[in-house]
Amino acid sequence: MQVWGTNSGWFQLYKYDGETFFNVYTKKVLAVEEGKDQEGQNVKIMEKSDKATGQKWKLLYVDLADPEPTKGLNKQFNFMINKPFFLVSKLYMNRVAECVSANDIRLRTLARKNLGQQFYFDGSSKTIKSKQWTDRSITIQSDGTSSNIYMTTTNARWFQLFKNQKGNIVNEKGKVIEVQGHIDRENQNIGILEKDNGLYQQWDVIYVDEMPKELKKGDTNTMFGLDVERPFFVVTTLESERYLDLIGNNMVLKTPNSFPSQQWYFDQKSRTIKSMRSKNMSWDIDGASKGTNLSVAATNSYKGQLFKWDGESGFVNMYDGRVLDILGGKDEEGQNVQMSKANQSKGQKWKILYCDKAKPIQMKGLNKKFGLEVNRPFFIVSKMWMNRVAECVGASNIVIKTLVRTNKGQ
Amino acid sequence: MTTTSARWFQLFKLKGNTLANMKGQVIEVVGAVDAENRNVGVNNAKGGMAQEWDIIYVDEMPAALKIGEENKDWGFKINSPFYVVSKKARGYFLDLLGNNMVMKTRNGMTSQQWYFDQKTRTIKSVRTPSKSWDIQSSGKGSNLNVYSTNSGWW
Numbered sequence: 001m002q003v004w005g006t007n008s009g010w011f012q013l014y015k016y017d018g019e020t021f022f023n024v025y026t027k028k029v030l031a032v033e034e035g036k037d038q039e040g041q042n043v044k045i046m047e048k049s050d051k052a053t054g055q056k057w058k059l060l061y062v063d064l065a066d067p068e069p070t071k072g073l074n075k076q077f078n079f080m081i082n083k084p085f086f087l088v089s090k091l092y093m094n095r096v097a098e099c100v101s102a103n104d105i106r107l108r109t110l111a112r113k114n115l116g117q118q119f120y121f122d123g124s125s126k127t128i129k130s131k132q133w134t135d136r137s138i139t140i141q142s143d144g145t146s147s148n149i150y151m152t153t154t155n156a157r158w159f160q161l162f163k164n165q166k167g168n169i170v171n172e173k174g175k176v177i178e179v180q181g182h183i184d185r186e187n188q189n190i191g192i193l194e195k196d197n198g199l200y201q202q203w204d205v206i207y208v209d210e211m212p213k214e215l216k217k218g219d220t221n222t223m224f225g226l227d228v229e230r231p232f233f234v235v236t237t238l239e240s241e242r243y244l245d246l247i248g249n250n251m252v253l254k255t256p257n258s259f260p261s262q263q264w265y266f267d268q269k270s271r272t273i274k275s276m277r278s279k280n281m282s283w284d285i286d287g288a289s290k291g292t293n294l295s296v297a298a299t300n301s302y303k304g305q306l307f308k309w310d311g312e313s314g315f316v317n318m319y320d321g322r323v324l325d326i327l328g329g330k331d332e333e334g335q336n337v338q339m340s341k342a343n344q345s346k347g348q349k350w351k352i353l354y355c356d357k358a359k360p361i362q363m364k365g366l367n368k369k370f371g372l373e374v375n376r377p378f379f380i381v382s383k384m385w386m387n388r389v390a391e392c393v394g395a396s397n398i399v400i401k402t403l404v405r406t407n408k409g410q
Numbered sequence: 411m412t413t414t415s416a417r418w419f420q421l422f423k424l425k426g427n428t429l430a431n432m433k434g435q436v437i438e439v440v441g442a443v444d445a446e447n448r449n450v451g452v453n454n455a456k457g458g459m460a461q462e463w464d465i466i467y468v469d470e471m472p473a474a475l476k477i478g479e480e481n482k483d484w485g486f487k488i489n490s491p492f493y494v495v496s497k498k499a500r501g502y503f504l505d506l507l508g509n510n511m512v513m514k515t516r517n518g519m520t521s522q523q524w525y526f527d528q529k530t531r532t533i534k535s536v537r538t539p540s541k542s543w544d545i546q547s548s549g550k551g552s553n554l555n556v557y558s559t560n561s562g563w564w
Contacts, residue, residue, distance in 0.1 A: 247417065254416065254417075254418075255416070255421060257416035259416060332432070333418035333421060333432040334417065334418045334432075369423070370421075370422070370423045370424065371423055371424030371425065372423075372424050372465065373467060376467050376468075376469075377467065377468040377469075378465050378466060378467045378468060379465075379466050379468065379471060380429070380437075380463050380464075380465060381463060381464040381465075381466050382439060382444070382459070382460075382462075382463055383427060383459045383462035383463060383464065384439060384442075384444035384459045384460060385444055385459075385531060385563065386444050386531055386561055387531075388444065388446070388448075390437075390450050390463075392411045393447075395411060396411055396412070397411075397449065398411065398449070398450040399447045399448055399449050399450055400439055400444070400445075400446070400447075400448050400450060401446055401447060402446060402529070403471075405468075405471065405474075
C-alpha cells in the first residue's frame with residue numbers, strides 16, 4: 001500500500017465495516033503482509049479471509065484516543081517517559097554516552113551539566129532523544145544496516161527503537177548498543193552489534209536526579225575496594241613486612257623508609273593507583289597490560305592500570321584477574337614485584353596500611369631490625385689496635401682516622 | 411657517602427661486631443692496614459679485626475684517658491715513665507745504645523726510661539719522645555730498636 005496524489009480512482013476508495021478496510025470495487029482488504037506483528041512490517045491489499053490474521057483493524061478517532069502518557073514508566077521499553085537520564089557504561093571507568101555535535105555518540109567522562117550526555121525516552125515516538133538536540137533520536141546508521149549508531153532526526157523507524165533490558169540497550173532486531181572495540185577510553189565510539197553481553201555492552205540507565213554524587217576524598221570506592229585519595233602503604237605479609245616501593249619506575253619490595261615512593265593513593269577520576277612520588281603516574285602492567293612486569297607509567301586508565309583491592313586476593317587487575325606477586329616469593333630487599341596468576345602463595349598476599357593509621361616513623365630508641373639506635377649519633381670505632389674511627393672525608397669517601405670528638409665527619 | 415636513596419646498598423645492620431649489608435657484605439678497613447686515612451670499603455665477611463667495629467654512641471664515648479690513668483687494653487698508665495727491668499738474676503735495665511735496645515746496669519739516664527703514649531699507642535723513649543719501640547725492617551727483622559713513631563703494628 002502507498003499514499004498517492006488524490007484522484008478518487010476506485011483504487012483510492014475504501015470503506016470500513018467495523019473490522020476491515022475494504023476497497024469498494026475489488027472488496028480486497030487492508031492486511032499485514034504474512035500476518036507478522038512486527039515493527040515496520042509491510043501492509044498490502046489482499047482477498048478477505050477469515051483465516052488470515054492481520055486483516056482486522058480498530059478505528060480510533062484522534063479526539064477520542066487516550067492522550068500519550070507524558071510521564072511514568074513505559075513498560076514495553078522499560079524507560080521512564082520524558083525523564084532525563086545518563087547512559088552509564090559498566091566498563092570500569094563508568095563513562096557515559098554523549099551526543100557529540102548533534103551526530104556521533106561517544107564514550108566520555110561524566111559531566112553532569114552537559115546536556116549532550118543527557119537522554120530521555122520520548123513517550124510519543126518511543127525513541128531515545130537527546131536532551132540537547134530534542135529533534136534527534138539514537139539511530140542505527142544507514143537505516144539499520146550499519147554497526148554504528150548516531151543521532152539523527154526522529155522518525156520512529158525500527159532502527160530508532162530501543163528497549164532497556166537487563167543492563168542492555170536492545171534494538172527491535174536484538175542487537176545491543178556497545179562500546180566499539182571494547183576499549184574503555186575517552187571519546188571511544190559507541191555502536192551496535194550482536195549481543196555477547198561483555199561489559200562493553202552493559203549499561204546503567206541512571207536518571208539525572210538519581211545520579212549518585214561523585215565520590216569525595218576519603219569515601220570508599222566499593223568497586224575498587226579503596227578509599228579515594230587516601231595515601232596508603234602496601235605491605236607484604238612475608239616475614240620482613242617490607243613495603244612496595246619504586247626503583248626508578250619499577251616496582252620492588254623495600255624496607256620502610258618514609259619516602260613518598262612507598263606511598264600510594266587511589267585516584268577516583270582515573271580509577272588508578274597513583275604514586276605519591278609522581279602523581280602523574282599510575283600502576284601499570286608493562287607491554288600495554290600484556291607483559292608481566294609492574295611499574296608506574298603516565299596515567300591512561302587503560303586495562304593495565306586498573307586494579308582493585310581484594311583483601312583476600314590482594315591487588316587484582318580488573319581485566320585479566322592477575323595479581324601482584326613478589327618474584328619467586330623471595331623476601332629480599334629490592335626484590336621485583338610483577339603480575340602473576342593467583343596461586344594463593346604468600347608472595348601474593350599484602351596488607352594495606354593507610355598512612356593516617358600507620359604508626360609514626362620511629363624517631364628514637366633501638367631499631368631492632370638494624371640493631372642501632374634511631375637518630376642517635378655514634379662513632380664507628382675500628383677494633384684494629386689504633387681504634388681509629390670511620391670518617392666521611394669531603395662528603396664522599398670514608399676512611400679511618402684518629403678520633404676527634406668534635407669532628408662531625410666522624 | 412652519597413645522597414640518600416635507601417636502596418639495598420645503603421642499608422647496613424649491626425651484626426655482632428660487623429656492619430653488614432643486605433647481601434651479607436661487611437664494612438672493612440681496606441687491606442687490613444690500620445693507618446691514618448686508610449680507606450674503608452665493603453667485602454665478603456671473613457672475620458678479622460679489619461672487619462670488626464664498635465658502635466659507640468657519641469654521648470657514651472668514654473672520655474679520653476688522662477695522664478696517669480691506665481689503658482686497660484694495653485696494660486700501661488698513660489705518659490707515666492717506667493723502667494723495663496730484666497727478671498734475670500742481675501736485674502739489668504732496658505736501655506739504648508744509639509737507637510738499638512740493649513741491657514744495661516741502671517744508670518739514671520733517660521735512655522732507660524719509657525712511657526706509653528696514648529695517642530700513638532706506642533712505647534716511647536723519654537730520651538727521644540719522637541721515637542717508639544720498633545721491630546726493625548717494618549716488622550720483618552728480629553732486632554728491636556727505637557724508630558720514628560708511625561704506629562705500625564711493628
